[in-house]
C-alpha cells in the first residue's frame with residue numbers, strides 16, 4: 001500500500017519540472033509557505049480542475065500538512081519541502097503557472113533582516129518567468145509595514161499590476177476564504193489580515 005507521504009511529498013529532480021508530477025495535466029497553482037496545511041488541504045477540494053503544489057521549507061510543517069491531506073480527497077495536491085527563493089524558476093516550465101498563493105509570509109520586521117523577505121525584485125522576476133500572462137499572485141499578511149513593502153515591490157516591477165483599486169484590502173479576495181492557523185492566531189492579538197492581489201501582465 002502506498003504511504004501518504006510517498007504520494008504527496010515530491011523531491012524536485014534536476015532537469016525535470018514539477019509541472020509533470022501529476023498524472024493528469026491541469027492548470028498549476030502554487031502555494032508558498034503552506035504552514036499547517038489549512039489552505040493546501042481545503043482550497044483544492046473545491047478547485048478539482050486545477051493541480052496544486054504546496055511549497056514549504058520546514059519538515060515539521062510538511063508533517064502538519066500531511067495530517068490534513070488524504071489520497072481520496074486531495075488527489076490534485078502535492079507538497080515540496082524546499083526553501084523558496086529566486087531559484088523557483090528552475091522548478092517550473094516557463095510561462096506555466098496559473099496562480100500563486102502566499103498566506104502570511106514571514107515579515108522579518110527588523111530593518112537589518114529585510115533582505116530575508118521573500119518578496120524582493122529577484123524573486124518577483126523569477127516568478128514572472130514561470131507565470132502565465134494574466135496569472136495572479138494572492139498574498140495576505142497581518143503586518144501593515146510588510147503589506148506596504150509588498151505593494152511597493154510589485155508595483156515597482158514591470159511584470160505586475162494590482163487587480164484591486166486599493167492594492168491593500170482588509171477583506172478576503174478569493175472566491176473561497178480559508179482562514180489559516182496563522183491568520184487566526186494573529187487575529188486573537190488584534191492583528192488583522194491585509195489582502196493583496198496582483199496580476200502578471
Ligand SMILES: C[S@@+](CC[C@H](N)C(=O)[O-])C[C@H]1O[C@@H](n2cnc3c(N)ncnc32)[C@H](O)[C@@H]1O
Pocket residue numbers: 032033034035036055056057058061082083084085102103104105106118180181182183
Ligand atoms: C508565518 S507562517 C504562515 C503559514 C501559513 N501560510 C499560515 O498562514 O498559517 C510562514 C510559513 O512559511 C514557511 N516559509 C517561510 N519562508 C519560506 C520560504 N522561503 N520557502 C518555503 N517556506 C517558507 C515557514 O516554514 C512557515 O510554515
